[in-house]
Amino acid sequence: MPRHERDVRLATSTVIFALEPGVTPEGAERSASDRTSLWIPLVRRLREPGEGRWALPGGWLGAGEALDRAAARTLEETTGVTPRYLEQLYTFGDPDRSPDERVVSVVYWALVRPEETTGAIDDPNVRWFDADDLPDLAFDHNAIVEYALGRLRTKLGYSQIAHAFLGETFTIAELREVYETVLRVHLDPANFRRTVEASGALVETGEVRTGTRHRPPKLYRPAGPTDVGSAGPFRVPIAPHLRKSPS
Amino acid sequence: MPRHERDVRLATSTVIFALEPGVTPEGAERSASDRTSLWIPLVRRLREPGEGRWALPGGWLGAGEALDRAAARTLEETTGVTPRYLEQLYTFGDPDRSPDERVVSVVYWALVRPEETTGAIDDPNVRWFDADDLPDLAFDHNAIVEYALGRLRTKLGYSQIAHAFLGETFTIAELREVYETVLRVHLDPANFRRTVEASGALVETGEVRTGTRHRPPKLYRPAGPTDVGSAGPFRVPIAPHLRKSPS
């Protein structure tokens, strides 16, 4: 029986997902082929180990601090982002994942709305990356993001978390775009509308969104108290050949 | 910003599930109404906090020890059970979940086959309980078991973990009994058979189980390398009104 580990340090990290409209970073021009995509913010490590590499935002657990509070706090301190959805993902604790000392990281994942990212810290050491095109990250963070992506895609299928990407009210087309972007599929607008409407997950606001160059779409609001993340009653209408089971 | 927590101790605990044939504990006689049920081993706490209460088996993380290794080791030490399926469940770390010191517990859940429980330690301080009828446990362990039960029931629906409850080969009726016991539903034998057979998750062994008082059922073996826990291609045929989404 090994001696007890007393020198372990506990940290929290967070994988933050946001939807960015079809723009390439650094303000490049938009083209017609630009599609909305999934972005995650990373912070540059300023000290060893992994100095100079990009890493998930995070930090040490505070004394007497709950795990989810630590995740929210370190996230806000490093990136200025305050997510509306935050959930524990997994705890990574392999003995050699950090070279010098034993670090166990409780990793969270978060979803933010576009508005919530505007308060983000403007710092060259904080940068947003396309979730499907990341550089080599510090530690085991590439694997962590991969795992979080899988969880996001899975959970989208049986819960209401898609709402967390959107504002107070939204159109069904906007909701559909969340699914299409995250799952990387094309959904039939007619069938998606019917499925979502029949689920009872949305209620009409009576308003419409104007300013488009076509028929103004109705605005909806999530039904029930804003319990994003809770069970959702509808199955996403995705192409049958993609409806395989998650791991 | 709170000072960093350096006095935190890391522990692992495990919720172990096993199927017990329709017997009540303490060797009570079997009646026709006895059904297979879900059982969990617990250990009695021999010191404060929570002395005398029943608790999940577990222990401290060893120096240089991976989290899953710690879970398997402490499990074996306290109960003598070596599960064939072990997966991380959740990390519980509320500051006040243990009175004296700050303890963060990485909780695992495990499935064992009947044979694997025979090596279990025979000790008055280790006892098996019906998963749906537990006493008041130490710490937040009642909530943890509840959470694990939900995860087990959910995961049964989209993976192959049911096999982990069974031996090398089994009949389709035995597999169905796993689903019926864990999900607490009745499944149509004919439809269950077709669904499972069509999924390709099982292959016939060519053998049959004899000794029954009826037509001898075919024996099957899981298809593919024993990757229990990996994605399963079939949906469990359960009653529609029960096929609600998980959380």
Added chain:
DNA sequence: TCAAAAGTGTTGTACCTACACCCATGA
């Protein structure tokens, strides 16, 4: 030959995909 569970056949229904078509607006 009887009981009991294994295993097969069949039918109705609910849902879902695909796609045609109408609607309401901005330009």
Added chain:
DNA sequence: TCATGGGTGTAGGTACAACACTTTTGA
């Protein structure tokens, strides 16, 4: 008036629940 996406209608197909029925053994 045209282009564009919002929104509705509908036919065909697939999957599955329900249940009748046949099969094969032990007693």
